[in-house]
Amino acid sequence: MSNSPINVQALQDQLNSLAKREGISQWDLGASRSSSASVQVDRGEPKQLKASQRSSITVRVWNQQGLVGITSTSDLSDSGLEKALMGAHQASAFGNPDDVPGFSPLAKADVPELDRPMKESQGIQVLLEQLLDAEKDLLGRHPAINTLPYNALNEGSSERIYLNSDGALRQAQRTQATVYLMARAEENGRKPRSGGAVRLALGSRELDLSGCIDEAAERTISHLNYKPIDTGRYLVCFTPEAFLDLIGSFSSMFNARAVLDGVSLSKQDSIGEQLAVPFFNLTDNGLHPAHIGAMPFDGEGTPTRPLPLIGNGELKNFLHSEATARRFGVTPTGHAGMGAKVSVGPDWFEITRAPGTTTDADHLDHTNTSDTFVLVESLNALHAGVKASQGAFSLPFDGWLVNNGERTSIEAATIAGDIRDVLKSIVQIERTPVVTHEGVCPHIWVDGLAITGDA
Template sequence: MTATIARETTKSTLNIDDLANQVKTIADRLGISKYDIYGSTVDETEADVYEGSPKQVGASNRSSITVRVWSKQNTVGVTSTTDIDPAGLELALKTAAEASAFGVTEHVPDFSPEAIAPLDPAALERIEHKEQIADSAPIQSLLDILLSAEKELVEAHEAIEAVPYNGMSQKDVIHFYLNSAGAKRQEAHSVTTLFLYAQTTEAGGKKPRSGSAYRLSIGLDGLDIRGCIEETKEKTISHYNYQKITTGKYKVVFSAKAFLSLLYAFSNLFNAQNILDKQSLSTPESIGNEIASPALSVFDDELHSGNVAASAFDGEGTPTRRVPVITAGKLTNFLHSAGTAKRLNAKPTGHATMGAKVSVSPSFLHVLPGETENAAYDLAKLENVVFIDELQALHAGVNALQGSLSLPFKGWIVNKGDRTSIESATVAGDILDLLKSIAYIEPTAKVTPRGVSPRVWIDSMAITGD
């Protein structure tokens, strides 16, 4: 059973040893012997501008924790709260203890067996000894960057009429996990984000088109502002003067962003919780099955150097790591929480998300690039190739249980390097057919905020024009 408590808090610093001692004292007083807590605190500043003036400027500090308490009958109660001062912790522990009387008796969650395991040395570089907290830039610096970017984008082409979404944020985040068995984890990092979205007007009553880009870095000093502006400018202009496309079969190339979005949309193929819940095309016996072309290998790699917001442990305190998911086309591993690992006689992989129910989710997918160039797959030489840059409506156009997809997209028809934006079109197919039909994976990968991938080619896919 789950209960929720909400209060404001201004606490922005945290020491895991002090917190663990505080929680133990409260738990002892309440007669609670088994518990764990996962949570975070976030300090954020953000700014938006529009038409040469600040649109929104704000700052916030927020905390959230999930508390689990086990009863003497080994049932679990769960409480969430935004208050981590002593009064808030005591109320959360007491509420979770009361809720534990109504907890499930089947597949009862337990501590991760790796919650007290040593962290990977690479992870230690990110936390405890070298926490990557950057100095926050003044709000005025963010506004100056945004105003300058907006001005440059509007002046880049006569068709660009506005930059309706033009924002930056700076966040300092502290994650922590502790339990009554002695586990204590804490880490901290900063993330600075820039998002630009420009829009064009089209002659002849055509709908306006847009182009966008965003960049992440630890601090403002490392943020690729110029790259974000140039990408937004290039994409926006490239979608100007769009044309219809004829319905038919086309050779298709997916951008890194588009291909990764497909893998996330169908991550139930290797998500152990989905598989146990029978919400997947895979079964517990699917390990070793060929689900893709031998050209495809995919890792989930939370600690990849390109992951600005990497975390060294998951919601159960399990250390994160590089997990091979698909190797040369074969399903190699599932992503696990402690509970799914126990049920499938495996090890936790560091992919648990703590909440009212422990869930499993991918973190930072890494598609390995191909080994060599292939002249048969070169946008500068081929004709009538559909380049899909961004898939849309993934929430509605994907049926993950059936494996089907029918998705509108933003992209171009490419003829020997010349791109023409496609007015309106949908790509359709079956995810397993698509993965098995991968013809070529380019040798150069691109780092995106959600993972790493090269461009991926499919020899034939159904494209429906407007």
């Protein structure tokens, strides 16, 4: 696959011609394709070198009765498109009359300008040499660091298009690169400890490799001197990554599709409810300058835009597709996938402290406080330990017990609670936002969380 963009105008003309011939008056198409190169290493040797190309096309057709049929394919040739259109037309006879998607009313609205210049790839050989150097550097940071069980360096490009029989025509391309390093350290008579870091950039030349190495080394070494923790309730400070993982695991609270399907903590009339403390703000901001993977429109062609989800602690909006927005009597928000039953999902969470607010715990600062607290670095087993529709979580975590500024790594422990209680038990949101690879968030303090030590 070349990196030259798909000729969407020719594609639309071709589909219009095919649809006219088959008597199809309403159709749309969503397509994505990507190419990537990735490398992994193991103690100075290449472990895996992989190049891949993927493409996926989804065609939907509305028949005379208004029912929708859908076909997916990876064949963008003339014959492939013809088969997809015909297949979707035939499938429309079996469409679900109770859940019929339509065109987004914003599919032809102006899309935002994104400042995401395309970057040239370096090639798999250069990636391999860079990762081997990074591994050597990280292994040399401490005698106990003896392997990097998980590591990867990749670069690639991707493209998304959306077009429909009503004249909508969308196209976007981007490049992206990622490096991930996780070190494992082991000392005699002690349990293995590990720590990792990740960096993203528009291209592999822009990746902060040295920063990634430093962070992975620092995290790993800081966990070597570990001790058990007593079971109890603690003042807890979540790192930005950990809190974003936690709130992301419960994103069905803001998902209109999940609300309609009855698998969300929220109900249709929940807008306006107090979900969190009054100084907590949460926005889904897919256009944030730090969001490397930003796209200007979603799977239905709706423009991407910042969407306030929680403002001053109140639930402000749900994430919507065209179909859910129609059910709620609002406009689509730009968070839809493409399908017969359209999925809805968040882009990029940005958590901030409401401007001008003060708290009784403003003295709390994870870098300088005399209070005893648990600093949660990362949450594990999110797929198994979260019951999103019930609000409950019980998760193993990595972190430290901090006493008078002195950190002691926690040997093994589990943190548990209910997300609704967590959001209402926040005592401090630090004022400095931190950009991570998955969103923007300050350090967040929650009081009275239950921690079970494995002592």
